Amino acid sequence: MDSLEEKPFQLKIDKNKIKYFGYTSNSTYIRCKDGIKLATSYFVPKKLERNKKIPTILIMERYWRHPELRRFFKWIFGKNYTIDAFAKIFTGRGYAFVIVDCRGTGASFGKRKYPFFKQESLDGNDILDWISSQPWSDGNVVTRGVSYPGTMAENLVALNHPTLKAFIPLHCGFDPYLQAAYPGGCYNIGFLKRWEESSKYLDVNSPLAFKTEKLWMEYLMIRGNTPVDSDKSRTLILQAAKEHEENHYSDEICRSRFFRDSKLDGEQPYDIISTYSRLESFKQNNTPIMNISSWYDSGYGEAVINRFMNMENPGLYIIGDWNHGIGSNANPFNKKKIPLSVKNMKECDLVLKHIYLDFYDRCLFGEGYKDKTLYYYTVGEEAWKKTTIWPPKNQEMQKWFFNKNNKLSPEKPNENLGEDEYKVDFNTSTNYERNRWWTLLGYPIDLSGREKQDELSLIYTSDPLENDLEITGNAIVTVYLKSTHEDGALFIYLEDVDQENNVTYITEGQFRVIHRKISEEKPPYISCVPYHSFKKKDVLPLLPNKVAKIKFGLLSISALIKKKHRIRVSIAGADKASFKRYPSIGNPQLKIMRNQEFASMIELPIITKEKE
Structure with missing residues (x-):
């Protein structure tokens, strides 16, 4: 029987789970098998016990792994200001944190054919092997991401690499043709043109991307992406940006390819970048999942239901009433509400990070998940509900x-x-x-x-x-x-x-x-x-x-x-x-x-x- 008022989140932070205070930060290039170098930042708890091995949280990032502040703001806030919240909380709970610029983006080398192209995902094998070889790694990796990095988290799991133990794809598509590019066969030109414009700036390391998105504070404060530690002269990041000038982008690719079977690169249709094309791979690993989106986020609420109905992965499937990325409320029936019904967005962001960590802890150190449950929010009634079947009972x-x-x-x-x-x-x-x-x-x-x-x-x-x-x-x-x-x-x-x-x-x-x-x-x-x-x-x-x-x-x-x-x-x-x-x-x-x-x-x- 479906239960009413069953909330998917534990909103209280257990401070007893915070084990470390402070972290060390480093960055380097991981060399892939084909010679392409991927810029990687990694953070490890400070004062980690000698010979202590810990699990790793991995993010494959499309939109700069570590934005670099301009000199004045770096002097005020510190060099890790833009990523400190993640690094501090993740390492505090006893995890290493690794974030990588995807191939053809940020400070990484390579070129991009289209979003989610095959080699971009295959790079995950080289990244996971590198993590496993680090002296602090216990060989267990969990992954997460919002939007594009959410799909990359999912693609990593589809590789069936033995190190991956849990994943959290947030606000990402199951069928990108219908849920983002061509809903109902209609071309989503507004989003795709703006996404292309901002992505072009990001890939040549220009903060004009923030101006395009009308993010004025970020435009004022951020210089670009952070070079790896060894690139003191910024020569490598400039070389990578030059390579990226040959990238291909969303509107350019999609605007004339308006059928589902249109070829993205002359060979592959939209299916190749869709989660449903990897269903057999997910069946092989049965990795626990926490999949979160919103009724109001493009077609990505639909994507959660698609996963719940088509994937066998145990865990939590959650549909709320917020915008893309849980940055603000979207509920038209309750406009003053804060997502998760907490006091403010700062608390919401903090609570969410601990929610993700509680999920990882359960998968790695606890009872894990044997079944899958879908939690959904009923607007107007303002109540959480849960079900183990879809469509729901009655x-x-x-x-x-x-x-x-x-x-x-x-x-x-x-x-x-x-x-x-x-x-x-x-x-x-x-x-x-x-x-x-x-x-x-x-x-x-x-x-x-x-x-x-x-x-x-x-x-x-x-x-x-x-x-x-x-x-x-x-x-x-x-x-x-x-x-x-x-x-x-x-x-x-x-x-x-x-x-x-x-x-x-x-x-x-x-x-x-x-x-x-x-x-x-x-x-x-x-x-x-x-x-x-x-x-x-x-x-x-x-x-x-x-x-x-x-x-x-x-x-x-x-x-x-x-x-x-x-x-x-x-x-x-x-x-x-x-x-x-x-x-x-x-x-x-x-x-x-x-x-x-x-x-x-x-x-x-x-x-x-x-x-x-």
């Missing part, structure tokens, strides 16, 4: 139909010819730089302002609810439409409308209509939504002014809609702030069918109460 799909007078109703329409016209407004959007897609850059999330967007959209709103209604899982929309154009996209939002007509965002889904064919092929992994291949061979352009069926899943959520509130479905044809325009020219006029033959609807994943 979920049933409830149909709500589009009806005349913009009504959303459980009753199927009884009209023969009912339809609603909508001319696509390409100014519709979620908030620029403050939505679930831009938070991939670490930006805060603000999902307010839906009232204004609904004025530009086609909406269907229910009557006030007679009872509270919990929605947990993926809503599925089925839209019958006619269009004046062969191509286009649907952006559908699920919303809560209170008694004062305030509108609260619940979740969303986007879909490029040429991908509407529901494939009969075996999906690459198990999910809860209709399977569209997004392959070139399955493209089906619309026949202008002919009815087409578009069925797809919205992103998962757990939300409680209160009694007397109303449910709203808001339909648009664009998201100007985030996605490419479909079609590229022209202004489609849509007709949404809502009649007996073509009954457009949304199926909501409702959690029913158990009968006593």
Whole structure:
């Protein structure tokens, strides 16, 4: 039976677990088998007992392993200021801490073909061998990372190296095509262009990356990445930066490769960089996992569910209500909340580091994990829940139909010819730089302002609810439409409308209509939504002014809609702030069918109460 109010975290820090105070820091190059040198910083507890062997926490970093302060700030704060919090806490708990610039980034040498390319992950074998050879290493390594480094942590485990004992991938994709680059087949141009711009600056060791991200304090304080200890003249870091000028980047790679089977380097499709392509490797090692993300972080809440449903790794799978990286609250139902419900973000950051260490301790020195558990946060109710199955127990799909007078109703329409016209407004959007897609850059999330967007959209709103209604899982929309154009996209939002007509965002889904064919092929992994291949061979352009069926899943959520509130479905044809325009020219006029033959609807994943 699923348990209510089961929290995934122990928020109290046990100071008795802090064994050491202070650390030594060093940096060097690890030479890979092909001769490429990877810049590595490592931190070991100060006054470590003679002949004492300890485990290691490893991070493979895409975004500078150790940012270097400008001289004035280094004089004030010390040379390790930007990494001190990690080094101090990790070494204090009796771990060595190793952080490496990935191949083709930071002070490391090499060039990059595309994100998560194969050799980048294979470098992990050389790094792990190096760690095992160090005099302080007991041969046990655990790994973690947020976003790109989170995927690298996962890729390390897929190597099946004998040293790896636990991993914590945070806020990273399972299916990067659908969860970051092309959600619903729609190109996430806003994020990918900004990511490319900042990555280019990082790779040539320029702090202009922080200016691009509007991180003004970091831009003021940070000079660049830190050279390794032996590179006193900075010759090597400059040589590495020069090599990086030949790197390839996200927008350049993805913008013309809009099908799932498009080749990233002329040979490999998107599958090669996806976690689901490594499922067999994970089955071989069964390494314990702590996987954390948020309902509101791009498609990465979905990624946690994908892992839980498809991976056998025991441990904790956690979906909260914060932004990418747990840097701020994202919950539109409780805007003043601090993530983890602690006093402030400083405490949140400190508590999280100890949570990760408690997980490692249990895996290395304690009882470990035999089973897997998914913890998820229900917004609106403001409660943690846990389950050992997904979809959770007592979920049933409830149909709500589009009806005349913009009504959303459980009753199927009884009209023969009912339809609603909508001319696509390409100014519709979620908030620029403050939505679930831009938070991939670490930006805060603000999902307010839906009232204004609904004025530009086609909406269907229910009557006030007679009872509270919990929605947990993926809503599925089925839209019958006619269009004046062969191509286009649907952006559908699920919303809560209170008694004062305030509108609260619940979740969303986007879909490029040429991908509407529901494939009969075996999906690459198990999910809860209709399977569209997004392959070139399955493209089906619309026949202008002919009815087409578009069925797809919205992103998962757990939300409680209160009694007397109303449910709203808001339909648009664009998201100007985030996605490419479909079609590229022209202004489609849509007709949404809502009649007996073509009954457009949304199926909501409702959690029913158990009968006593």
